[in-house]
Amino acid sequence: MLLIDCPWCGARPENEFRYGGEAHIARPQDAASLDDAAWTAFLYMRNNPKGRHAERWRHIHGCGRFFNCLRDTVSDRIEATYKPGEPAPQ
Amino acid sequence: MRFSIFSLLRHAIGGTPWPEQWRSPEPKAAYDVVIIGAGGHGLATAYYLAREHGIRRVAVLERGWLGGGNTGRNTTVIRSNYLRDESAAIYEHALKLWETLAQELNYNVMYSPRGVMMLAHSVHEAQVFKRHVHANRLNGVDNEWLTPSEAKAFCPPLNISPDLRYPILGAALQRRGGVARHDAVAWGYARGANALGVDIIQNCEVTGISRMPSGPVNAVETTRGRIAARKVAVVAAGHTSVVLAMAGVRMPLESYPLQALVSEPVKPVLPCVVMSNSIHAYISQSDKGELVIGAATDAYVSYSQAGGLHVAEHTLEAICELFPTFRRLRMLRNWGGIVDVTPDRSPIIGLTPVPGLYVNCGWGTGGFKATPGSGHVFAATIARGEPHPIVAPFALERFRTGALIDEAAAAAVAH
Numbered sequence: 371m372l373l374i375d376c377p378w379c380g381a382r383p384e385n386e387f388r389y390g391g392e393a394h395i396a397r398p399q400d401a402a403s404l405d406d407a408a409w410t411a412f413l414y415m416r417n418n419p420k421g422r423h424a425e426r427w428r429h430i431h432g433c434g435r436f437f438n439c440l441r442d443t444v445s446d447r448i449e450a451t452y453k454p455g456e457p458a459p460q
Numbered sequence: 461m462r463f464s465i466f467s468l469l470r471h472a473i474g475g476t477p478w479p480e481q482w483r484s485p486e487p488k489a490a491y492d493v494v495i496i497g498a499g500g501h502g503l504a505t506a507y508y509l510a511r512e513h514g515i516r517r518v519a520v521l522e523r524g525w526l527g528g529g530n531t532g533r534n535t536t537v538i539r540s541n542y543l544r545d546e547s548a549a550i551y552e553h554a555l556k557l558w559e560t561l562a563q564e565l566n567y568n569v570m571y572s573p574r575g576v577m578m579l580a581h582s583v584h585e586a587q588v589f590k591r592h593v594h595a596n597r598l599n600g601v602d603n604e605w606l607t608p609s610e611a612k613a614f615c616p617p618l619n620i621s622p623d624l625r626y627p628i629l630g631a632a633l634q635r636r637g638g639v640a641r642h643d644a645v646a647w648g649y650a651r652g653a654n655a656l657g658v659d660i661i662q663n664c665e666v667t668g669i670s671r672m673p674s675g676p677v678n679a680v681e682t683t684r685g686r687i688a689a690r691k692v693a694v695v696a697a698g699h700t701s702v703v704l705a706m707a708g709v710r711m712p713l714e715s716y717p718l719q720a721l722v723s724e725p726v727k728p729v730l731p732c733v734v735m736s737n738s739i740h741a742y743i744s745q746s747d748k749g750e751l752v753i754g755a756a757t758d759a760y761v762s763y764s765q766a767g768g769l770h771v772a773e774h775t776l777e778a779i780c781e782l783f784p785t786f787r788r789l790r791m792l793r794n795w796g797g798i799v800d801v802t803p804d805r806s807p808i809i810g811l812t813p814v815p816g817l818y819v820n821c822g823w824g825t826g827g828f829k830a831t832p833g834s835g836h837v838f839a840a841t842i843a844r845g846e847p848h849p850i851v852a853p854f855a856l857e858r859f860r861t862g863a864l865i866d867e868a869a870a871a872a873v874a875h
């Protein structure tokens with residue numbers, strides 16, 4: 371079980387959270403003007419990297435808020451968590 | 461050599477060691493087809509390429525040992541009672557091949573059609589399962605509805621008490637479903653492919669996919685050197701996104717750890733496979749006597765090939781509620797595999813945007829059952845350079861056209 375550092379509540383066990391998939395996938399502003407390929411990429415294509423992954427989590431059994439997290443997908447080690455709107459730490 | 465009662469007797473009495481069942485060749489400079497990944501699907505593809513299409517200059521490259529991926533880690537549930545027509549076609553094609561696979565390969569894959577029973581715990585679920593039963597029958601796939609007492613008669617240790625937290629309202633049973641020996645499937649296909657001239661090259665990780673300036677693939681880079689190929693087929697399960705990124709192709713896949721565990725061995729107690737989508741549990745008994753239990757995927761993308769203990773614990777709670785007698789069993793070991801999950805829970809099979817590059821992936825939590833059928837139709841696709849009719853609906857294209865094959869319900873429990 372992961373120990374996840376909610377930016378608002380501090381470190382809590384994984385089962386207080388819900389995973390929200392890859393982070394920083396912005397919904398296109400003007401969806402109607404996209405071609406099918408771009409829309410497919412937004413809806414379905416994922417980096418799914420073996421290594422560093424930026425992902426969303428939601429503290430559903432806590433403050434209820436979304437935040438982002440940098441985790442290594444091989445070791446599962448969490449490098450950082452940060453608030454929505456903030457850029458991913460380098 | 462062929463296995464037969466006589467060869468068994470001769471080796472048993474004579475004590476002579478069995479010969480190696482496949483060679484361990486050095487990679488050649490070039491092949492007609494290079495297959496990346498020696499799991500069941502990759503090996504079956506190689507076997508059918510050689511056997512049905514006469515394409516024998518084939519190499520199967522494996523970063524670890526053959527069958528060491530999900531093929532050797534899965535809980536071996538086989539069934540074909542999927543909802544959609546497209547799915548019924550491919551899984552039923554596979555089920556028919558399972559029925560004669562041991563004879564075809566002259567290798568005992570221990571296919572045991574002992575019945576797969578899926579429990580319904582709510583009115584909604586009962587209705588959904590009945591719909592499945594009807595849809596399956598229209599497709600010529602056996603599936604039948606059982607009342608709770610009929611389910612108990614088919615599987616005596618099952619607890620059908622109305623006092624259960626999630627009482628059993630009935631079950632869907634596919635009698636032709638069952639289990640097989642996972643390693644034997646990989647070994648049988650490896651042995652068969654080897655005998656037809658296919659090179660199986662283990663400890664050979666693909667690190668790059670090389671393309672001509674005009675676009676088509678022409679070689680792979682590996683830890684054992686560069687290998688030229690006219691066609692390259694990626695059958696790398698959990699690592700598909702990583703391998704296809706080498707050719708600049710993005711995939712609609714996410715890789716998750718999926719776990720299973722086995723108990724200490726006991727005498728035969730469980731005659732069939734029992735699964736429950738809503739409380740997430742499934743269980744069968746191996747021929748060694750161990751209870752084989754499948755847990756869920758972890759919540760997040762990972763290549764750790766392990767899983768959280770709380771995930772396995774959750775499944776065990778459900779198992780103990782359904783089978784109170786199993787409460788006192790000790791668990792012997794648990795492990796994980798990395799499964800490649802698609803948005804609609806159906807596989808992706810066929811061509812890619814890169815000429816000469818083929819993919820067979822996205823089987824997620826439930827592709828063992830499809831192994832023979834998948835290899836068979838994928839080989840035809842590679843040989844002809846166009847999709848076999850059964851795989852056509854499973855093209856990568858479907859995420860652009862929107863013609864998804866939604867099996868989220870069928871795949872709700874990870875099997």
Ligand SMILES: Cc1cc2nc3c(=O)[nH]c(=O)nc-3n(C[C@H](O)[C@H](O)[C@H](O)COP(=O)(O)OP(=O)(O)OC[C@H]3O[C@@H](n4cnc5c(N)ncnc54)[C@H](O)[C@@H]3O)c2cc1C
Nearest residue numbers: 497499500501523529530531534535537666797827828829
């Ligand atoms: C715990 C668990 C339980 C399951 N239970 C069931 C079940 O009951 N029923 C069912 O139908 N399915 C089940 N599945 C799913 C099933 O195991 C898979 O869908 C199926 O085995 C996939 O077969 P494959 O040959 O495509 O993949 P794999 O057997 O994983 O083979 C892929 C191979 O590619 C190799 N590879 C990856 N990258 C590279 C590279 N760069 N170079 C060279 N080689 C590479 C890997 O090492 C691996 O051996 C389960 C899976 C798990 C993990």
Ligand SMILES: [Zn+2]
Nearest residue numbers: 376379429433
């Ligand atoms: Zn919080």
